[in-house]
Amino acid sequence: MHFTSKNINDLNRIKRLNLINGISGIKSANLIGTYSKSGTNLSIFSSVVHLGSDPAMLGFIMRPNSEIRRDTLENIKGNGAFTVNHIHESIIDQAHYTSAKIDSNISEFELCSLTEEYLNDFPAPYVKECQLKIGLQFVEKVDIKSNGTSMIIGEIKDIYIPEECIDDKGYIRLDRIFTVGIGGLNSYYSLKRITSLPYARKDEIPKFKNKLM
Numbered sequence: 210m211h212f213t214s215k216n217i218n219d220l221n222r223i224k225r226l227n228l229i230n231g232i233s234g235i236k237s238a239n240l241i242g243t244y245s246k247s248g249t250n251l252s253i254f255s256s257v258v259h260l261g262s263d264p265a266m267l268g269f270i271m272r273p274n275s276e277i278r279r280d281t282l283e284n285i286k287g288n289g290a291f292t293v294n295h296i297h298e299s300i301i302d303q304a305h306y307t308s309a310k311i312d313s314n315i316s317e318f319e320l321c322s323l324t325e326e327y328l329n330d331f332p333a334p335y336v337k338e339c340q341l342k343i344g345l346q347f348v349e350k351v352d353i354k355s356n357g358t359s360m361i362i363g364e365i366k367d368i369y370i371p372e373e374c375i376d377d378k379g380y381i382r383l384d385r386i387f388t389v390g391i392g393g394l395n396s397y398y399s400l401k402r403i404t405s406l407p408y409a410r411k412d413e414i415p416k417f418k419n420k421l422m
């Protein structure tokens with residue numbers, strides 16, 4: 210099947226949204242926790258990406274909506290902190306429903322039966338049910354002019370991970386902490402490590418056979 214840009218533009222809004230949301234493959238599955246004086250907020254995001262390790266930074270894409278207040282962004286701007294929590298296989302349904310549009314004064318933690326956890330005085334809530342949790346300090350918001358979205362960037366301040374899921378070189382076994390992946394906006398996948406390869410040096414490239422010939 211071949212979609213040209215005209216075919217894509219001619220699709221109905223929902224089909225286009227489903228297709229384009231799924232086209233980049235498996236995305237990270239995270240819950241972002243924030244705090245404000247009027248309450249806590251928890252929302253699912255599939256756009257968290259690694260930006261660099263020195264300084265250690267992550268970013269995520271916020272799709273703003275002019276009609277609806279985005280609590281995650283407002284809270285981050287308010288107290289400068291947020292947490293990123295890997296979604297564990299056992300809480301997929303609860304995590305998914307944090308995307309519902311609800312009033313600011315209701316916390317998704319309570320609504321979706323997830324547990325707020327405060328660690329080492331960090332000013333934003335972690336999700337107790339998640340095994341890998343990251344505390345970040347807001348650094349900057351980069352507006353993407355071409356489509357009106359923004360990248361929210363944070364510097365990593367704390368990482369919590371079970372000791373048995375990280376080796377002495379710092380490699381993490383995502384399958385052992387039961388982190389899931391997201392396809393599109395509503396499909397969740399479990400992760401299985403297939404292999405682990407060395408750093409790719411040009412003089413160590415194996416002789417590959419072209420499988421199509």
Ligand SMILES: Cc1cc2nc3c(=O)[nH]c(=O)nc-3n(C[C@H](O)[C@H](O)[C@H](O)COP(=O)(O)O)c2cc1C
Pocket residue numbers: 250251252253254255256257269270271272273278279280281282305307308309310311391393394395
């Ligand atoms: C699987 C999934 C992934 C999502 N990823 C994002 C995302 O990366 N960026 C975004 O702006 N919204 C994303 N959303 C939508 C938000 O979760 C939703 O708008 C939520 O209400 C935002 O909460 P807030 O308004 O309290 O900040 C996603 C929703 C689902 C179901």
